[in-house]
Amino acid sequence: MSENYTNKMILAPMVRVCTLPMRLLSLDYGADLVYCEEIIDRKILLTQRIENGLLGTTDFVMSDGTVVFRTCPQEKGKVIFQLGTSDAKRALAAARVVEKDVAGIDVNMGCPKEFSVKGGMGCALLKQPEKIKQILTTLVEGLSIPVTCKIRVLPELENTLNLARLIEGTGVAALAVHGRTQDERPQHKNRNHIIKAVAEAVSIPVIANGGSKEILQFEDIEKFRANTGASSVMIARAAEWNCSIFRREGQLPLYDVVKAYIRYAFQYDNNEINSKYCILQMMHESMDMPEGQGTLSVKTHEDISEVWGMQDCYRQVLQDRKRLEGSLYQQAGDGSYGFKRRKADDGCVVIEIPVKFDKKCYLPAMSPKQSLHEWCQRCLYGNPKYKTVERPGDRSFNSHVLVDGKWYTTSFWEKRKQYAEQAAAMCCLLSNNIHDGRIKEPDDQTPELRQKWHQLAQSRISPSSLQTQSQVEENSDCDEKSTGLNTQGDIKSQLASDSTTSNTFEAVTENKQTENHVHKSGTAHVTERLPDHVVDQTGDCGSQMVPESTSQVDV
Numbered sequence: 001m002s003e004n005y006t007n008k009m010i011l012a013p014m015v016r017v018c019t020l021p022m023r024l025l026s027l028d029y030g031a032d033l034v035y036c037e038e039i040i041d042r043k044i045l046l047t048q049r050i051e052n053g054l055l056g057t058t059d060f061v062m063s064d065g066t067v068v069f070r071t072c073p074q075e076k077g078k079v080i081f082q083l084g085t086s087d088a089k090r091a092l093a094a095a096r097v098v099e100k101d102v103a104g105i106d107v108n109m110g111c112p113k114e115f116s117v118k119g120g121m122g123c124a125l126l127k128q129p130e131k132i133k134q135i136l137t138t139l140v141e142g143l144s145i146p147v148t149c150k151i152r153v154l155p156e157l158e159n160t161l162n163l164a165r166l167i168e169g170t171g172v173a174a175l176a177v178h179g180r181t182q183d184e185r186p187q188h189k190n191r192n193h194i195i196k197a198v199a200e201a202v203s204i205p206v207i208a209n210g211g212s213k214e215i216l217q218f219e220d221i222e223k224f225r226a227n228t229g230a231s232s233v234m235i236a237r238a239a240e241w242n243c244s245i246f247r248r249e250g251q252l253p254l255y256d257v258v259k260a261y262i263r264y265a266f267q268y269d270n271n272e273i274n275s276k277y278c279i280l281q282m283m284h285e286s287m288d289m290p291e292g293q294g295t296l297s298v299k300t301h302e303d304i305s306e307v308w309g310m311q312d313c314y315r316q317v318l319q320d321r322k323r324l325e326g327s328l329y330q331q332a333g334d335g336s337y338g339f340k341r342r343k344a345d346d347g348c349v350v351i352e353i354p355v356k357f358d359k360k361c362y363l364p365a366m367s368p369k370q371s372l373h374e375w376c377q378r379c380l381y382g383n384p385k386y387k388t389v390e391r392p393g394d395r396s397f398n399s400h401v402l403v404d405g406k407w408y409t410t411s412f413w414e415k416r417k418q419y420a421e422q423a424a425a426m427c428c429l430l431s432n433n434i435h436d437g438r439i440k441e442p443d444d445q446t447p448e449l450r451q452k453w454h455q456l457a458q459s460r461i462s463p464s465s466l467q468t469q470s471q472v473e474e475n476s477d478c479d480e481k482s483t484g485l486n487t488q489g490d491i492k493s494q495l496a497s498d499s500t501t502s503n504t505f506e507a508v509t510e511n512k513q514t515e516n517h518v519h520k521s522g523t524a525h526v527t528e529r530l531p532d533h534v535v536d537q538t539g540d541c542g543s544q545m546v547p548e549s550t551s552q553v554d555v
């Protein structure tokens, strides 16, 4: 496995910088291996592995939708996952989460940041040889892919050499050495001679790091390697500034590199804050350019596209994604579009839609909660009632909102209680095709998708059989004949549809949707209760329950 790390040019791990777009671009320019940013073991353990058909990526996603790690086939066999850890067992469990999707696992033993050191990670490990041994041997024995680690040099040469020998003894495939001590900062001279001494003291490949200030062009990479006597070179800041440093034919103009980065950022839906950070880092010496100044105030990829004159590229990426989205949801097979209608054992009914609250799509004065409140007042439904549960594992929240005898919720967990309530309100409004106050479509939704969710929410038939609008309408007719339209629910729904037609999402489908809404809601005089897990944790929802009834349950 050591040969994987011999004679290589490597993109170093960098928080915020080394997400998928930077890694792919570095590979395009000639890097042999690319490290991801350091990811803490506890964090990756909280994720779920998801094949993202829309982007063609494999994502490791938290319950609130945060993507912790995203990879794609283009970097297969070349991406190294860097782990932040202080515990052998947890490190192994975390590494196993991504084992099949990465080329190697690296343990960060060089981070001097307070957050890491206080948590016993990063540089804190350098003072605990037994812990190092435990972590690395556990990983080497437990994994099928190569394990490496990245250290800083110690103040004393002999101690550094002893540490390197101890690490070699754990069976790792290579050792990356940053030639600065824990207390030294980037402006301090890199101790190339210590890296050289380490390379002479061990027989595994040594990866030299810390040379960015002396790597100004491609040829300098080889000079740095020769000076340090290392097998390979790992570059951080020189690549952060212009990752075409890896290009054998010479560096490309910064402007072209930034644009190529932005294209990947759009394509792979990179975290927008990270994209902005990266662009600003690249522009650090060119902030007099209008694009540099313009980037200072961007918030979204759309803003970036405007500053960099890449609106066409951005629009194209979104269009392609939306086109693909519709067909993927269909291919998913069950035609559910993520929509769920549940009936718990005790008769509870809950409508669940996979939506997240994206703050930037709303004005503060007209949030989904505000829109829902107003709609409920107009419809005489009374105030919406929110019930929220907190998941202790990652302190995230999920809310249900009760409106007109139905509970609405989202499949996502949010980091903030407020956002969880907003998402529940969105579910209710989307289910009823009522405008939720958005001033812009969230990235994860299309009008077609909204339409499907609304159809499914208003339909009584199972999601899998809901293929066409005509089928939905056929079912509507049956319901109307069998139930009539003379209940309290009917009257409320009629009021609702009368007073909210101008609030519905699509004027084109307005009449049809409103009709459906009346017919279906006409049967909503059902026993609908909060699911047990919500009742258990909030303990005060019994008073809102409709008594047990044998009425038709809309499930």
Ligand SMILES: Cc1cc2nc3c(=O)[nH]c(=O)nc-3n(C[C@H](O)[C@H](O)[C@H](O)COP(=O)(O)O)c2cc1C
Residues within 6 Å of the ligand: 012, 013, 014, 015, 016, 017, 036, 037, 038, 082, 108, 109, 110, 111, 150, 178, 209, 210, 211, 212, 213, 234, 235, 236, 237, 238, 240
């Ligand atoms: C923005 C930034 C983020 C970094 N994040 C990490 C990290 O996640 N893990 C790590 O081991 N080192 C991290 N480092 C340190 C670099 O990997 C590298 O060791 C250091 O910058 C010296 O190499 P250079 O001279 O090529 O920049 C980071 C450095 C920078 C500039």
